[in-house]
Structure formats: C-alpha cells, structure tokens
Amino acid sequence: MGRSPCCEKAHTNKGAWTKEEDDRLVAYIRAHGEGCWRSLPKAAGLLRCGKSCRLRWINYLRPDLKRGNFTEDEDELIIKLHSLLGNKWSLIAGRLPGRTDNEIKNYWNTHIRRKLLSRGIDPTTHRPINEPSIASSASQELAMPPTISFSAPNSDSKEDKSGILCKVENNNNNNNSPIIIREKCPDLNLDLRISPPSHQQNQDQPLKTGGPNTTLCFACSLGIQNSKDCTCTHGLISGTTSSNNSGYDFLGLKTGVLDYRSLEMK
DNA sequence: AAGCATTGCAACCGCCTCCAA
DNA sequence: TTTGGAGGCGGTTGCAATGCT
Numbered sequence: 001m002g003r004s005p006c007c008e009k010a011h012t013n014k015g016a017w018t019k020e021e022d023d024r025l026v027a028y029i030r031a032h033g034e035g036c037w038r039s040l041p042k043a044a045g046l047l048r049c050g051k052s053c054r055l056r057w058i059n060y061l062r063p064d065l066k067r068g069n070f071t072e073d074e075d076e077l078i079i080k081l082h083s084l085l086g087n088k089w090s091l092i093a094g095r096l097p098g099r100t101d102n103e104i105k106n107y108w109n110t111h112i113r114r115k116l117l118s119r120g121i122d123p124t125t126h127r128p129i130n131e132p133s134i135a136s137s138a139s140q141e142l143a144m145p146p147t148i149s150f151s152a153p154n155s156d157s158k159e160d161k162s163g164i165l166c167k168v169e170n171n172n173n174n175n176n177s178p179i180i181i182r183e184k185c186p187d188l189n190l191d192l193r194i195s196p197p198s199h200q201q202n203q204d205q206p207l208k209t210g211g212p213n214t215t216l217c218f219a220c221s222l223g224i225q226n227s228k229d230c231t232c233t234h235g236l237i238s239g240t241t242s243s244n245n246s247g248y249d250f251l252g253l254k255t256g257v258l259d260y261r262s263l264e265m266k
Numbered sequence: 267a268a269g270c271a272t273t274g275c276a277a278c279c280g281c282c283t284c285c286a287a
Numbered sequence: 288t289t290t291g292g293a294g295g296c297g298g299t300t301g302c303a304a305t306g307c308t
Contacts, residue, residue, distance in 0.1 A: 105298085
C-alpha cells in the first residue's frame with residue numbers, strides 16, 4: 001500500500017537550490033502569493049517537489065526572516081519555551097519573530113544542547129544531569145493527555161515523590177479529587193495543573209482569567225479552538241487573550257494562562 | 267599542505283492532522 | 288462516516304565549511 005508521493009519524483013531536482021530556482025520561486029510567490037504548493041512548481045516552472053518549494057520559501061526566502069546569530073535573550077527564550085513545549089519547534093518559532101522552526105531546531109541541536117549540558121542541565125528534561133532519573137520527566141509530562149492549565153502560584157506548594165514542586169488544590173468537580181499542580185518552570189510563574197479529562201468547569205461560574213482557578217480543557221490548552229472535544233468555556237478566555245493584551249507579557253503568561261493558540265503566529 | 271574529524275545548516279523523508287468530497 | 292489529497296511538522300541525513308593534527 002503506502003501513500004502516493006506528494007509529487008512526481010522522477011523529474012524533480014533534489015539537493016541545494018540554485019540562484020535561478022530561488023529567483024523563480026520568489027517571483028512566483030510575489031506575483032501569486034503562497035498556497036497550493038503542489039501545483040506551484042509547475043506553475044512557476046520549477047522542477048521541484050511542492051514540499052521542497054514550501055520549505056525553501058519558509059526557511060530561507062521569506063522576506064521577514066531575521067537570519068544572523070541568535071541573541072542571548074533569544075537563547076533563554078528558546079530554552080524556556082522548550083522546557084514548556086518540548087520539541088514543538090513550530091510553536092517555539094511562533095514566539096520568535098523572523099526565526100523558523102527549522103532554524104531553531106538546528107540551533108537547539110548544535111548550540112543550546114551543548115550550552116545546557118555545560119551548565120549540567122539535561123536538555124531533554126531541563127533538570128540537573130546528576131539527579132537520579134525519574135519516571136516523570138518534563139518531556140513525558142508534556143506528552144500526557146490530561147487537562148492542563150496554568151495558574152498563579154500559591155503557598156500550598158510541596159514536592160512530590162519525584163521531587164517536582166507540586167501543590168494540591170481542591171477540585172470543584174464531581175469526584176472532589178484534588179488537583180495536582182506541578183511547577184516545572186517556577187521562574188515563568190507557571191503551574192501545570194493535571195486533572196482527569198472529564199473535568200468540567202462550572203458553567204455558572206464565569207472564568208476569571210489569570211485567577212488561580214482558571215482552567216482550560218486539554219483541547220484548548222493545545223490550541224484546538226472550538227474543538228468538538230472542548231469542555232471549557234474557552235470563549236471567555238480567548239476573548240480575553242485576543243482582545244485584551246494589557247495583562248500579557250511577551251510570552252502571554254503574565255496573567256497566568258498559557259494559551260497555546262497565541263503561540264502560533266501563522 | 268594534506269588528511270581526517272567535527273560542526274553547522276539546508277534539505278529531505280515520512281508521519282500526522284485537517285478538511286472537503 | 289469514510290476516504291484521500293494537501294499542508295504541516297519533527298526527525299534525520301548529506302555535505303560544505305572549518306578546525307585540528
């Protein structure tokens with residue numbers, strides 16, 4: 001079986017792009033705009049796969065690309081975003097104007113990894129290397145599917161079995177089970193709240209953006225706006241995040257709610 | 267100067283998700 | 288509800304540039 005190739009590979013060029021190919025691609029996109037990558041090569045007179053054209057444009061030819069060395073601020077931002085998002089390079093890139101996911105991915109693998117290792121920090125888990133390995137590394141937590149929310153810290157913090165700073169809050173849902181909150185990035189004022197997927201917000205209780213009880217459903221936490229899986233009153237949150245930026249710092253975290261939608265700048 | 271090793275990055279590959287039919 | 292096309296994404300590879308012996 002297998003899927004059909006994205007383009008006719010027999011008559012396509014591969015490898016490094018020539019100046020002429022670049023010129024053709026840029027000229028075509030300037031004239032017709034982005035989109036329909038599959039038909040673009042033929043229309044632009046390029047013997048390239050559509051995906052290859054898209055990649056070339058996005059990673060190299062786009063006029064808004066910054067290029068040049070990463071600044072120290074960008075380094076630190078990438079590290080913080082990676083500790084939150086893991087290898088979600090496109091989301092990370094969305095927070096660094098003029099940088100591409102491919103560029104950040106390469107930079108991470110060549111520079112930042114080494115930088116963290118030299119600091120004695122595991123670049124995967126963002127924890128000290130000499131700590132005993134634990135079951136719930138940061139990246140594993142990020143892969144977990146339960147409801148996740150971020151809220152302002154309070155004084156009930158304590159470490160869990162794995163040594164991660166946690167706090168326990170009362171849960172207002174039916175089973176009254178406590179909500180375990182793990183602080184992975186205390187310097188970002190973030191809590192990671194994990195509760196059962198069935199967790200529902202009380203519809204009668206409007207969400208208070210940034211308050212300690214603000215909770216996004218898993219779908220919304222991942223940026224799937226208006227998803228059929230949405231179980232929260234995200235309209236209030238998204239309305240706040242999109243129309244009122246006054247409470248947000250550049251990470252969109254100041255109010256305590258990490259809205260993944262805001263990380264995408266497409 | 268030559269040969270080998272390492273580094274950095276552009277590009278490719280294959281899988282996943284979304285969406286229209 | 289299913290299916291297939293298209294775009295997007297993350298992991299990996301290939302190779303030129305650079306450093307080292």
